[in-house]
Amino acid sequence: MIVKSIRYLMIIIAVLVAAIYIPDFYWKIFDVNVRVPMVLYSPVINKFLTLRPLETIKYTDQEGNKYTREQFEQLEPIFYYRQLVGTNTMPDSLRGEPVDISLIRVNNFRIKITPQYLSIPDIKLYPLLESKSGRVSLEMPDDVFRITSKRIEFIDCSTNSIDEEKSGRFTEALNKEGFDYPAKGIYGNPTTRKAFDEGYFIVDNSDQIFQLKMVKGEPFCKNIHAPSGLKVKYMNISEQVLREFYGVIISDDNQFYIITYDGYKIKNVPVNGYNPKNTTLVFRGDIYFRSIQLTNSDSLVVLMLNKEYKVFDRYVEPLPNVKKMDVGLVESFIFPFTISLQSPSSYFVNFYFSFYGFSFIIVNILLTILTVGIYRRRGYEVKNSLIDFAIVLVTGIYGLLAVTIFIPFDKTK
Amino acid sequence: MEYAVQCVNLTHYYGKKLIYENMNFNIRNGSILGLLGKNGTGKTTTINILNGYLEPYSGKCYIFGEDSHNLSPETKARVGFLMEGHIQYSFMNIYQIEKYYSAFYPKWKKEPYYELMSKLKVTPTQKLSKMSCGQRSQVALGLILAQDPDLMVLDDYSMGLDPGYRRLFIDYLQEYAKAENKTIFVTSHIIQDMENLIDDCLILGYNSVLLSMPVKEFMNSYKQYRFKLSGNTEIDLAKDEVVNNFELVKNNATIYSFKNQENVESYLSKLGVGYEDLKEVPMTLEDAFIGITGKY
Amino acid sequence: MIKAVLFKEWLKMKWAFGGLLALWMAVVFYVYIEIVHQLKFYDASIIWYNIVTLGYSYYSIIFYLPLLSGLILGIAQFVPEITEKRLKLTLHLPIKENKILFSMISVGGLMLFVMYLVSLFGLIFVSSIFFASQITVSMLITIIPWYFAGVVVYFSSAMIILEPIWLRKILYLPVAVGFANLLLETGWFNLYEKSLVTFIVLSLFFILSVLITGFRFKRGAMK
Helix, strand or coil, X not given: CHHHHHHHHHHHHHHHHHHHXXXXXXXXXXXXXCCCCEEEECCCCCCEXXXXXXXXXXXXXXXCCEECXXXXXXXXXXXXXXXXXXXXXXXXXXXXXXXXXXXXXXXXXXXXXXXXXXXXXXXXXXXXXECCCCCCCCCCCCEXXXXXXXXXXXXXCCCCEECHHHHHHHHHHHHHCCCCCCEEEEEECCCCCCCCCCCEEEEECCCCEEEEEEECCEEEEEECCCCCCCCEEEEEECCCCCCCEEEEEXXXXXXXXXXXXXXXXXXXXXXXCCCCCCCEXXXXXXXXXXXXXXXXXXXXXXXXXXXXXXXXXXXXXEXXXXXXXXXXXXXXXXXXCEEECCECCECCCCCEEECCCCCCHHHHHHHHHHHHHHHHHHCCCHHHHHHHHHHHHHHHHHHHHHHHHCCCCCCCC | CXXXXXXXXXXXXXXXXXXXXXXXXXXXXXXXXXXXXXXXXXXXXXXXXXXXXXXXXXXXXXXXXXXXXXXXHHHHHCEEEEXXXXXXXXXXXXXXXXXXXXXXXXXXXXXXXXXXXXXXXXXXXXXXXXXXXXXXXXXXXXHHHHHCCCEEEEECCCCXXXXXXXXHHHHHHHHHHHCCCCEEEEEECCHHHCCCCCCEEEEEECCEEEEEEEHHHHHHHCEEEEEEECCCCCCCCCCCCXXXXXEEECCEEEEEECCCHHHHXXXXXXXXXXXXXXXXXXXXXXXXXXHHHCCX | CHHHHHHHHHHHHHHHHHHHHHHHHHHHHXXXXXXXXXXXXXXXXXXXXXXXXXXXXXXXXXXXXXXXXXXXXXXXXXXXXXXXXXXXXXXXXXXXXXXXXXXXXXXXXXXXXXXXXXXXXXXXXXHHHHCCHXXXXXXXXXXXXXXXXXXXXXHHHHHHHHXXXXXXXXXXXXXXXXXXXXXXCCCCCCCCCCCHHHHHHHHHXXXXXXXXXXXXXXXXXXC
């Protein structure tokens, strides 16, 4: 009967809605704040230091020695150079060399890549800035470009029409370098709040990488001849005054590279089994070192690298995982699965299912027995309600709610 | 088919409250059945079951041989239904509502409808919601007449009507019933109107059927006897095969009974009840109804 | 017969439909004059940049409008049916109950569709005057979930209003509101790109939900 089938459609909806909102309420009530420490490497004592802002002993090193805030800052003169300069407590020399504040400033950089950055909505229109305008600061252009299956097109924003002449010139420049349309990925940093502009790094349809920028109105296009086999999953382009690299690449096989200013050489940076799907990576650099910090729900790892990108020290701290605490265990018993519309690994709204093994089966069996009892008491025919019981057995508390809201059509006593 | 409506072993509860148990009744084709009873005895419940708006706890109703719970459109077209309070689409005017219903019924006759409407003092654009209760009852009646159904189910047509409109309603129903093989099922709590209208009556009490028989038979066989008690005035007569109901005000007693005067007198003598001035008092249907259902 | 149903539903809903349609047209016009207004103060390139990079949405006024439309249509159509249990009259008509209920929701569904069509046509037209197709497509991907929230609200309001038991109405409400809310989780552009089809399919589950409560109404459900 059609009405019976429609009832099951609504039960599916009710199960879905319950599986989204009930675990959400559960975690709103019982969630535990996992405190991730800040880990720094001291160029003074060559040890890792940790800062735990929410705990009573905030400042320690890897051996457990305690410090005051002032001592801590003295051990991290590069990280806190502005504070130290401001209070006139900056040491004159570090690691046997005199301190030059302007060099410190130029060398500091930080690039953060969270799992969500790899799955982010975009509108595939890109403003291409003039990189040599002769002006002190960068300016937004009056047009944006897009790459179609045949060419690059510049669209004038105020008239909403294609600038054929400019599009032609730039298409020619791309063609000359052997660009294979369309583009798989276009990565840049379209802002005027930076010191200079390196345009865009574009991955073409054959996984070649090109740099495209505009110099005095003319196209500057270079195939950077990345090693074949390198497939780009994600790129982060950020112009650093240091001019050591244009940006970083995460490849399909989860390797981490920098694109150097040294003839676009692609340099591998060791990242210790980094999985961009669940791990946040922070790539940091200063006048002495480079570091890679990897944080996921299980651990915090910091790799210290020298300027040649060789690892010389590492810090590992296991992190408490809420899913393995009591609150997480209870969750795995009472919820057969949970659904969330948000994900820590994507900005997109979707039905993200989480499944925590089969511990829920006991509760589900009990709920099914309860359902059979309720149905008997209400006088429903048990043999007509087998689908309902199967729903409760599989979806547990959600299913029980669903069949309680959308009750069967049987006559009641 | 001899019966337009057959109800077999109807039992219904509201929650735990029993409305009636194993109720059986039939309505002969071409007859008018009045379903009488006090408020809350299940008149509207019966109508709802009959129209398929309510599934009885057990038992079945058949309309023209079809299970009332699952009527085919063809059978539904043969049944005219007047909702309690003459409910109709109040956002329509009299032309719109006629046009609307005419699309559904193949035997639609608009003449009787417009004949009734011509007597109402309403404007062509006046919505039903802006009409008086009596006017709305005429619209509802007109629509049913136009539908020309074989069975009419009227749920308390008299509700909220003044005597003029009530009389008008009865007149039309009687005329309609004269036509070949038209069956009417009517509930009302204004019993006096029923007397000249209905052929059979079914009287509901709280959780049981009190009476089911042709009105003429009922009126002929059901009697009221009044007498004065001499001697003991502290008596109470329970219901049995002679006494259908007994009332006592000071020493003025009344017995309602299906037996004749002789039977009643010998009954009283046998019990040793002292009485004088026992005489039969003529009754209207309303008196008989009160007799059988009691005043409370 | 279906024509008669259309006629009746039209009588009930014409004011709601006319008013909402006018509101939709006014809103589309507002989107247009808002862009024109912005262009007086800022370079087009700045507006484009704000849309593409900063997520500025020139159509965010639409957000709750489908929801409101679905709700008003549902109320205008079905509240008169349940006041004084008037639905009995409808169910007494010599047509199969499911068929008549289905034609009733078709009328409301069609009205919603007309509003959607008019507004989408208008919005695409306005957007295409000022912006590249990528921006217009992004607008569509962004607003379609809002539109389907209206679909869910219309059809579930039919279901809820016709339900005879108050307790059940209250129980259905969080399911319907909860699901509609999933479609309004965010107003940021393109976020439903990957789940749009799933959401549309699930939203369509609601279309026939009125048959559940229509059936319960007819049977005189008491629980």
